[in-house]
Amino acid sequence: MTKSEAGASAAIEPTVGGTQSVFRALSILHAFSARQPALTGPEVAAKFGYSEPTGYRLLRALEAEQFLVFDRTTRKYSPGPEIIRLAGVMLHRDAFVAQTHAILARLRALTGETSAIFWRLGNQRTCTQEMVGQRPGRIEAGVGVDYPLTRGAAGKALLLGLDERAVREFLAEPDVAAPVGGVDRFLADLEVSRKRGYTVSTGETIAGAVSIAVPIAWLDVGLAAYSISAPESRFGPREREAAARALLEETSRLRSFLRR
Structure with missing residues (x-):
């Protein structure tokens, strides 16, 4: 792990640690589809019944690991390159x-x-x-x-x-x-x-x-x-x-x- 990666992980773990947060983050990934390819923080919070701070913490954790990317113009999150990498692993295997x-x-x-x-x-x-x-x-x-x-x-x-x-x-x-x-x-x-x-x-x-x-x-x-x-x-x-x-x-x- 690089120094920057360690820092990112340390910043995320105190607020988004634990099994419950893992399941919440995975649920957010399931929310994206061809009909809904991008979501805002408030939309995620409303969809899952989270407070907006909780929704944003989960989204930023996923963004830090490149499962999501954030568009600063639209203020929306969408699936990121890490998903493509994992799909490539599956296709190869x-x-x-x-x-x-x-x-x-x-x-x-x-x-x-x-x-x-x-x-x-x-x-x-x-x-x-x-x-x-x-x-x-x-x-x-x-x-x-x-x-x-x-x-x-x-x-x-x-x-x-x-x-x-x-x-x-x-x-x-x-x-x-x-x-x-x-x-x-x-x-x-x-x-x-x-x-x-x-x-x-x-x-x-x-x-x-x-x-x-x-x-x-x-x-x-x-x-x-x-x-x-x-x-x-x-x-x-x-x-x-x-x-x-x-x-x-x-x-x-x-x-x-x-x-x-």
Whole structure:
């Protein structure tokens, strides 16, 4: 540790030390998204119910370690270079992440439509990689954009590993968006999807879009799912079945690769 680093740490530790502060700081990082890429100190304090001095202490601690950067013009904090560095470490280490890019490219080539992978983060799902289709009227989820687990094929795919009781408990949580069509219809849809191995949705998150999704259940139940999305006008029953087969084949291929 350099002298300047030691000084920064010493300045931070007395006011932001302890396990509670660690969890608070991590919660702040979770607050940033594609829809909300920057936050002010008062916004953070209001969002988490902190006093403004506490909010600023946590933000400055994260800034000191370069997890956040501060824009003096807008007075807002946003994700910093340390997050990019850690993402690079994961990409270099994780064969799964490297293979995902190749899989998405093959899925797009096979269908001509947008392919993506979604990861569950709390009670949301976030698009972490996407290959946008090259045909007119393409559908785009948006990397870094989060969606409710109760909406869209990928969200439902992430819930397929749960039994009915667990799903009902999940749906009862106060921050979970109500499913389209009600709970009973949602549960029936999940049951049909379990039997066929994939989920389908129409217009639940993007108007006029149809999505097919397959969970990567053997990686970790409810953690990640692949999807293919296209305009409803050119994604009829035949195209949906072909997309589902491609998704199932690619997840099987990925499993075989990672077993080597």
